[in-house]
Amino acid sequence: MMAGRILFCFFILSLQVGNNRSIEDIVHFYYLPGENLIITCFDLSSRPRRIFCRKNCQGENVLLNTTSNKAARGRSSIKYSERVHDKSYNLTVRVSNLTFSDSGLYRCGLTDSPFPPDNKFMAVVAEDLLDGSKNHHLHKEAGSSLTVACSFSFSGKTKYFCRGECEEGENILVYTDGVRAQSSRYNIGHNKHESSAVFYVTIKNLTTSDSGRYRCLSYLSSGKNSYVDFNVFVSDISSETTDPSPLDQNYRATSRDLPLTLIFVTLAVIIILLSAALIVSYRKRSVRGLERRGSGSQQMETLASGRRPSGDLIYENIEPASSNQK
Structure with missing residues (x-):
């Protein structure tokens, strides 16, 4: 399951990135359970305090808040560095041994104010890595989300996520020939600087009607394709939450x-x-x-x-x- 594999993902985030960006516009990074998140925020303005946090950066969502150049707590750590030749400042953040619950919005940066950093990114952690070697059955509850990674022997140009087979247009939930795409409750994507032989699909806000068979399909322009099928069963918990x-x-x-x-x-x-x-x-x-x-x-x-x-x-x-x- 490729546990323990380290992904080194670096990207440039400037202070000009404002809070008006939606979640869909924020850079996404994809991981498998057990991997390590390592992200470096480049070209930051000099500030005394280093912050790494989740969501709204309040309470338990503050992972690290320090003036030290190095700090660690639990599975999270940061490292601050300065590039002397161009007077830029970098902050590398890390979360080790990722689990599905680590998925979500993160913020990192340097600040001297009580406001959270503007630099944001999304971490998407799959629940499992699926391939075509066996039947896959996934059980979820209504209202939750599902993210899985589909693995192929080659990197196809176009990636599809379908309900049932992908032969009919209405069965195609979302597809992309780039890095990432979203359609309604469905997402598909992979890490930009890595092979797309592994790409990730997500269904948000599951309902009982989402129960059924799904397919990830990787397609080459030559006509060659490969697919991974999996089954999803969504249990109804409304009977326990409604008034009897x-x-x-x-x-x-x-x-x-x-x-x-x-x-x-x-x-x-x-x-x-x-x-x-x-x-x-x-x-x-x-x-x-x-x-x-x-x-x-x-x-x-x-x-x-x-x-x-x-x-x-x-x-x-x-x-x-x-x-x-x-």
Whole structure:
């Protein structure tokens, strides 16, 4: 999957690049999972602070904000350099071991104001690298986006992205004989300074109706072409986000609460039974103790009452004999 391969992409961004540029107009760079993003912003005006950030450059989107010439945090790092001969300043930014979640808008530059840098670029990270060697099945949720890289054995002049086969015009979603193109929710592109044997296709804001078979096709002017097919299944999550009917709410509430109710009832019953068993056992022991004490006192009284007559009899038998001897 070409993980760990480093792409060195350099481009010139001037301070004249304003915030009025749309996302479609911003330079795009394409990557595979595991690769490293390395971009150098050239010809910057001298400013004390080096900034590398994402999106609006606020909060967690600020990757690095420093006055040092070198800095790193997590997977992000920057390196500042000065070209003495022409007094220009460069800032190289890097994000290592890219994942699909790293896709998005980035900003980099030098500044002495609280405003984010004007220099922007888009990083597009594919979810997977697809080729024609096997069937590919991708599962997505409605509302999400899908980006895949299609790999070919040759670099075709024209690249197509189609729904089903590309034989009919209405099946062609987007195509280009250049670097990048966009049509509605569909994008196709590749890195400008690299071979287009690998190009990237994107579907934004997926719906359940987007489920189906798709094709990437690379076409040469000689008529030679090659394609990669893949299947997309988009699951519907609207049933979980929409408000259910009262009956559904009662059923779901009951089904969710039932296990907890059973647990609490079971614990209560066990506690009651254990308490009852302890009480019964304690009472039985108390009764047995009383019975033992009562029987013991009766035996002592019986023995005492039995010994007195025998003692009296012995005493009475001996007494007359003594008197007769006298």
